[in-house]
Amino acid sequence: MKKNLIILFLLIIFPFKAFALIEVDITRGNLNPLPLAVSPLSIDDKSKTSFKKILKKENIGSEISIIVENNLRTSGLFNPLSKDAFLQAPDIANLKPRFEDWNLIKAQALITGKVTYVNEKLRVEFRLWDILAAKEMMALAFTTVPSNWRRVGHIISDKVYERLTGEKGYFDTRIIYVAEEGPKTQRKKRLAIMDQDGANNKFLTLGNELVLTPRFNPASQMVTYLSYFKNLPRVYLLDIETGTQEVVGDFPGMTFAPRFSPDGKKIIMSFAKDGKSDIYTMDLENRLVEKITNHPSIDTSPSYSPNGKYIAFNSDRSGYQQIYIMKSDGSDVRRISFGNGIYGTPVWSPRGDLIAFTKLHKGNFYIGVMRTDGKGERLLTENYYQEAPSWSPNGRVLIFYRETKTNAKGEGFSAKLWSIDLTGYNERLVETQTDASDPSWSSLLSN
Amino acid sequence: MNRSLIISSFLHGALILITAMSLPFLAKKPLDIPPIVSVELIQIAEKTNIPFAPKAKKIIEKKKKKKLKEKEKKLVSEQAPPKKVKKTKTKTVVSLDEKKEKIDNQTAEAIPLPDKNVKKIETKKENKQNPDKLDKEVKQVSEFEKKEFVDLDNIAKLIDKAKEDTAEIIKKNNNITQDQDKNIVTSGLTLSEEDALKAQIFGCWSIPLGLPYNEDLLVRIKLMLEPDGSVVKTEILDHARMNKPGQGFFKVLAESALRAVKLCQPLRVPTSGYERWKELQLNFDAREMLEG
Numbered sequence: 001m002k003k004n005l006i007i008l009f010l011l012i013i014f015p016f017k018a019f020a021l022i023e024v025d026i027t028r029g030n031l032n033p034l035p036l037a038v039s040p041l042s043i044d045d046k047s048k049t050s051f052k053k054i055l056k057k058e059n060i061g062s063e064i065s066i067i068v069e070n071n072l073r074t075s076g077l078f079n080p081l082s083k084d085a086f087l088q089a090p091d092i093a094n095l096k097p098r099f100e101d102w103n104l105i106k107a108q109a110l111i112t113g114k115v116t117y118v119n120e121k122l123r124v125e126f127r128l129w130d131i132l133a134a135k136e137m138m139a140l141a142f143t144t145v146p147s148n149w150r151r152v153g154h155i156i157s158d159k160v161y162e163r164l165t166g167e168k169g170y171f172d173t174r175i176i177y178v179a180e181e182g183p184k185t186q187r188k189k190r191l192a193i194m195d196q197d198g199a200n201n202k203f204l205t206l207g208n209e210l211v212l213t214p215r216f217n218p219a220s221q222m223v224t225y226l227s228y229f230k231n232l233p234r235v236y237l238l239d240i241e242t243g244t245q246e247v248v249g250d251f252p253g254m255t256f257a258p259r260f261s262p263d264g265k266k267i268i269m270s271f272a273k274d275g276k277s278d279i280y281t282m283d284l285e286n287r288l289v290e291k292i293t294n295h296p297s298i299d300t301s302p303s304y305s306p307n308g309k310y311i312a313f314n315s316d317r318s319g320y321q322q323i324y325i326m327k328s329d330g331s332d333v334r335r336i337s338f339g340n341g342i343y344g345t346p347v348w349s350p351r352g353d354l355i356a357f358t359k360l361h362k363g364n365f366y367i368g369v370m371r372t373d374g375k376g377e378r379l380l381t382e383n384y385y386q387e388a389p390s391w392s393p394n395g396r397v398l399i400f401y402r403e404t405k406t407n408a409k410g411e412g413f414s415a416k417l418w419s420i421d422l423t424g425y426n427e428r429l430v431e432t433q434t435d436a437s438d439p440s441w442s443s444l445l446s447n
Numbered sequence: 448m449n450r451s452l453i454i455s456s457f458l459h460g461a462l463i464l465i466t467a468m469s470l471p472f473l474a475k476k477p478l479d480i481p482p483i484v485s486v487e488l489i490q491i492a493e494k495t496n497i498p499f500a501p502k503a504k505k506i507i508e509k510k511k512k513k514k515l516k517e518k519e520k521k522l523v524s525e526q527a528p529p530k531k532v533k534k535t536k537t538k539t540v541v542s543l544d545e546k547k548e549k550i551d552n553q554t555a556e557a558i559p560l561p562d563k564n565v566k567k568i569e570t571k572k573e574n575k576q577n578p579d580k581l582d583k584e585v586k587q588v589s590e591f592e593k594k595e596f597v598d599l600d601n602i603a604k605l606i607d608k609a610k611e612d613t614a615e616i617i618k619k620n621n622n623i624t625q626d627q628d629k630n631i632v633t634s635g636l637t638l639s640e641e642d643a644l645k646a647q648i649f650g651c652w653s654i655p656l657g658l659p660y661n662e663d664l665l666v667r668i669k670l671m672l673e674p675d676g677s678v679v680k681t682e683i684l685d686h687a688r689m690n691k692p693g694q695g696f697f698k699v700l701a702e703s704a705l706r707a708v709k710l711c712q713p714l715r716v717p718t719s720g721y722e723r724w725k726e727l728q729l730n731f732d733a734r735e736m737l738e739g
């Protein structure tokens with residue numbers, strides 16, 4: 001028995017010693033933007049002439065590659081290299097890149113492609129190459145009407161982003177916002193929509209009535225917003241694809257911040273009545289209204305979790321405004337924000353892991369995120385006045401609006417859209433034709 | 448009365464004695480030096496054990512200044528290592544010289560072996576380990592120089608004797624003491640060697656930021672290396688995960704790790720002990736970075 005034990009012991013110990021492989025744990029890396037090269041998409045002369053007639057663009061291949069390049073750069077995760085450094089012509093690179101040449105300029109990935117005019121349609125094929133591994137990572141082709149060329153650029157960006165980062169992109173999306181014009185006391189507010197990069201801006205309302213808080217349906221291209229009609233707030237539904245608009249209902253008292261449920265079948269909002277405000281849902285199919293909270297405090301800004309099981313909202317039930325979460329039936333209410341200051345406008349991330357919020361502390365406004373249990377609060381940006389964060393569909397970037405301080409004469413006021421990613425370092429101004437507020441990010445147009 | 452007093456005194460005395468004997472012993476326990484300290488010391492010694500004689504070095508330098516260039520050349524040729532030396536330390540020194548550029552590139556994170564030290568090591572070794580050859584040299588130079596050289600050898604020998612002895616003993620034991628053994632089984636590299644390698648790869652690994660940090664973000668890559676640190680072959684150990692549904696992120700992670708390895712090569716590997724690290728496993732774990 002003793003001998004057996006010793007043999008067993010030796011058998012266990014010795015092989016391990018003999019074949020022990022040296023292991024090194026790599027737990028850190030760099031978060032620097034990945035250097036990549038976006039080669040202009042090659043195009044033959046015949047197609048070039050055709051597209052020039054239709055789209056008034058000299059070289060549609062280059063234009064698409066510029067869109068891809070800009071998208072990837074604004075994400076903050078990629079560093080597109082200057083085209084001046086490229087050693088290989090686009091048409092040859094698309095066939096078979098000389099990896100040594102691209103390695104020489106320190107590119108780790110390469111995007112090549114080809115544009116052709118086929119049956120009055122735009123056909124784009126593109127390839128993503130891993131320069132260091134000297135292999136193709138992805139190859140796709142799209143055919144669409146020529147006027148859709150910008151979207152092709154966005155779709156390519158999304159595919160590249162997804163392949164290299166492991167999460168879906170957010171470039172083939174739109175942003176709806178309130179376009180503002182005129183002096184601060186007499187603002188003309190219109191509903192407007194644009195691509196996420198600011199192109200294709202369109203005004204959806206005329207500006208005769210005040211519009212507020214437009215919110216995209218996460219499941220479709222439907223929008224809900226508030227508009228004042230005869231000084232009474234109304235909740236509207238607007239289908240972006242068809243342009244049809246309908247009134248969801250007139251509600252007693254003040255109504256705030258309607259927002260869709262994740263499946264798009266309900267709207268959740270708050271009504272103010274008798275000095276208190278509660279949260280209600282309305283089923284869009286049968287228009288039945290259900291009261292979710294019943295508390296003598298002011299409960300507003302409800303936002304569903306992506307699985308629809310929980311609701312985040314803000315309430316002053318503890319004495320001053322804080323963020324709470326509850327089950328979707330209104331039970332199990334828990335406060336999650338405990339930091340200094342006032343918290344508001346909680347918005348649940350589409351990934352489900354974080355809640356974005358606006359915080360007011362010592363006269364400054366912050367946009368921040370916290371985990372759904374309230375821990376890990378991170379303030380991403382601070383300013384004089386900013387609020388209304390809205391998530392990109394991949395839960396990586398937040399868009400919000402920021403107002404500037406007026407001077408003593410009441411001049412200098414402006415409201416602009418800004419975006420910031422979760423690192424807090426990549427803050428960018430989103431260009432709009434007019435002043436802008438209350439942005440809402442759509443889901444991906446193509447999936 | 449007296450009896451009780453005696454018994455009481457005796458017992459008290461015994462108690463004091465026991466306390467005096469046992470308490471310091473107990474108190475000493477927590478002061479035991481953790482094994483990791485001794486491990487590190489030994490590993491560094493392994494690298495720096497090559498005979499080192501600062502005084503001899505100084506004298507040699509003085510001597511060199513006086514000497515003519517021709518004589519210097521002779522010295523260098525004379526100092527060629529004998530066969531015995533090749534087996535052990537000379538080998539290391541030669542490789543260090545050959546890879547001078549690499550050592551330079553390693554900066555502070557690499558095992559500290561500045562050029563000066565390398566030179567020192569060379570001269571010392573030669574002096575110690577080639578007494579016969581030195582005698583021949585001495586014949587070729589003047590009497591004065593002869594004496595000095597003989598002295599130099601002796602000094603070098605005397606100074607380095609102890610170190611050489613210990614180094615030889617270590618080599619006889621396959622370079623492994625109990626503490627070293629522990630370290631080699633777990634990490635295989637000295638702390639400084641491991642740090643140098645890690646630091647290099649940290650700089651090359653661009654972590655894909657979109658990875659779901661609540662998932663298992665560990666990818667293990669087995670490398671086969673050349674003695675100069677270039678990568679001959681890479682193998683993803685959990686390759687099956689690449690194609691599993693819901694594990695799409697693993698492919699992205701694995702590719703990023705492979706890119707890091709390729710970008711970094713030749714890797715900063717130790718200058719000796721190739722057999723030990725010719726196969727190496729890198730465990731890339733992005734979780735810490737993405738959670739933070």
